[in-house]
Amino acid sequence: MTPSPGLPPLARSIVRGDRGALARAISAVENGDSSADEILRALYPRTGRAPVIGLTGPLGVGKSSLVNALVAQLRAAGRTVGIVAVDPSSPFSGGSVLGDRIRLEREPGDAGVFFRSMASRGAVGGVATTTREVVRLLDAGGFDVVLVETVGSGQVDVAIRDIASTRVVVLVPHLGDEVQTLKAGLFEIADIFCVNKSDLPGAEHAERDLSDLVAMGPSPDGWRPRIVRTSAVTPLGIDRLWEAIEAHERFLDASDARRTAERRRLSREIVDRASAQLSADLGRRLENDPALRRLLDQVLDREIDPRTASERLLAGRAPRRRSA
Amino acid sequence: MPRASRTRKGPIRVLIAKPGLDGHDRGAKVVARALRDAGMEVIYAGLRQTPEEIVRAAVEEDVDLIGLSILSGAHMALFPKVLKLLHQEVGDRIPVFAGGIIPDEDAQRLRRLGIRAIFGPGASLEEIVKIATQLARGPA
Numbered sequence A: 001m002t003p004s005p006g007l008p009p010l011a012r013s014i015v016r017g018d019r020g021a022l023a024r025a026i027s028a029v030e031n032g033d034s035s036a037d038e039i040l041r042a043l044y045p046r047t048g049r050a051p052v053i054g055l056t057g058p059l060g061v062g063k064s065s066l067v068n069a070l071v072a073q074l075r076a077a078g079r080t081v082g083i084v085a086v087d088p089s090s091p092f093s094g095g096s097v098l099g100d101r102i103r104l105e106r107e108p109g110d111a112g113v114f115f116r117s118m119a120s121r122g123a124v125g126g127v128a129t130t131t132r133e134v135v136r137l138l139d140a141g142g143f144d145v146v147l148v149e150t151v152g153s154g155q156v157d158v159a160i161r162d163i164a165s166t167r168v169v170v171l172v173p174h175l176g177d178e179v180q181t182l183k184a185g186l187f188e189i190a191d192i193f194c195v196n197k198s199d200l201p202g203a204e205h206a207e208r209d210l211s212d213l214v215a216m217g218p219s220p221d222g223w224r225p226r227i228v229r230t231s232a233v234t235p236l237g238i239d240r241l242w243e244a245i246e247a248h249e250r251f252l253d254a255s256d257a258r259r260t261a262e263r264r265r266l267s268r269e270i271v272d273r274a275s276a277q278l279s280a281d282l283g284r285r286l287e288n289d290p291a292l293r294r295l296l297d298q299v300l301d302r303e304i305d306p307r308t309a310s311e312r313l314l315a316g317r318a319p320r321r322r323s324a
Numbered sequence B: 001m002p003r004a005s006r007t008r009k010g011p012i013r014v015l016i017a018k019p020g021l022d023g024h025d026r027g028a029k030v031v032a033r034a035l036r037d038a039g040m041e042v043i044y045a046g047l048r049q050t051p052e053e054i055v056r057a058a059v060e061e062d063v064d065l066i067g068l069s070i071l072s073g074a075h076m077a078l079f080p081k082v083l084k085l086l087h088q089e090v091g092d093r094i095p096v097f098a099g100g101i102i103p104d105e106d107a108q109r110l111r112r113l114g115i116r117a118i119f120g121p122g123a124s125l126e127e128i129v130k131i132a133t134q135l136a137r138g139p140a
Helices: A009-016 A019-031 A035-046 A063-076 A131-140 A178-182 A203-215 A238-254 A257-288 A290-300 A306-315 B026-037 B051-060 B075-090 B104-113 B125-137
Strands: A052-056 A081-087 A096-098 A113-119 A145-149 A166-171 A192-195 A226-229 B013-019 B041-049 B065-070 B096-100 B115-119
Touching: A009 A019, A009 A035, A009 A131, A019 A035, A019 A113, A019 A131, A019 B051, A035 A131, A052 A063, A063 A081, A063 A145, A063 A166, A063 A238, A081 A096, A081 A131, A096 A113, A096 B026, A113 A131, A113 B041, A113 B051, A131 A145, A166 A238, A178 A203, A192 A203, A192 A238, A203 A226, A226 A238, A238 A257, A257 A290, A257 A306, A290 A306, B013 B026, B013 B051, B013 B075, B026 B041, B026 B065, B026 B096, B026 B125, B041 B051, B051 B065, B051 B075, B065 B075, B065 B125, B075 B096, B075 B104, B096 B125, B104 B115, B115 B125
Parallel strands: A052 A145, A052 A166, A081 A113, A081 A145, A096 B041, A166 A192, A192 A226, B013 B041, B013 B065, B065 B096, B096 B115
Antiparallel strands: none
16 A cells, blocks of 8 residues: 555654654554554554464563564565564563563664564563554554564463464473363464474474374364474574465465454454453442442442442442431 | 653663673673663663664664663774764664763763763662663653
């Protein structure tokens, strides 16, 4: 799409490829600045174009090194890449050390790569609440591929499924026996399993356990997850990893799977946003509306139970006067 | 030149980088940790950064502040280059502070060139956090 004069100035600069404008817009989105609404609204029609590749997996498995290797692979093929790398915020100070950038190597002055570090800012699930919207800004900025690296994930950190079109779960040898692969959560969201550090002993074993898992059948949408062995630092197998990613992207395009998955993701996004808004709104009313404050007092005095109170809150009903 | 006071919401974002060939990164890591504990988002760029890469990182990460650490003695070669490139890219919007082994006479010249604060061995973390916060927030 070509730049349109109808866009707000900052959005227009992003579409033109202004890196500083892109960076400032990302901050606005992260910080919930009022300017973010307008930019996201204006750019939304220009999104949904770039494949969004999510890399997730436990801490220390080599996600950042794999991102770096994939960037090199993509640049060699002439494709531009936008990267969002998320690290955790401290639950104590709110601060964070964002260290994914140290693995990045690129040619001096290469405008085909844009790397942004993000702090999770209290969100659980492996990404920040605004990561999805930051991905959209990179997409609208014209990058051919967007890579998202999550926080080092635990077994239930699966928020990347709501963002990425292809999910790569990165593992290393000796993370546990095959029963681990049966457990719910992380292993269920993989389109591709990447056994990284496969130069280490035990890689064959890890691959075998995953093969057994994959052999149990394809995912509900009909895709059978691929397994790729890599060594990001050597580097080894990065071309195969990219081939597997492209194969999944082709699979999405060959059927209506992409549209179905995107529909599901957007449905969750809309409901999440509306719920967050509603939740903040209800919280405010419960604290500030005198009638509803009385409702809270009644629960406190054991006159009604929290379930009843929550029903009344939703119905917007103030409690009846105390009959004392 | 003082920048406009910081009006945007959100935590302070600071880039910590080590320019040039210098493998001594303990100080930079300790400072990164202290700034984290002060509630900042610290983008740790790590070792062997070229001035170009540092300025690029500052732009992409949209930082409020840059901290450079150097113990190799090459500060008079590298810092002015970072400042010049930074000025070309973003004007004087992003203040720069520095830490490391920097002789007094060099420190004076670097301050004249625009490095806003310089911390030598023995500087307390408390002091670094205080000055860094003031620099990032701009004049009240």
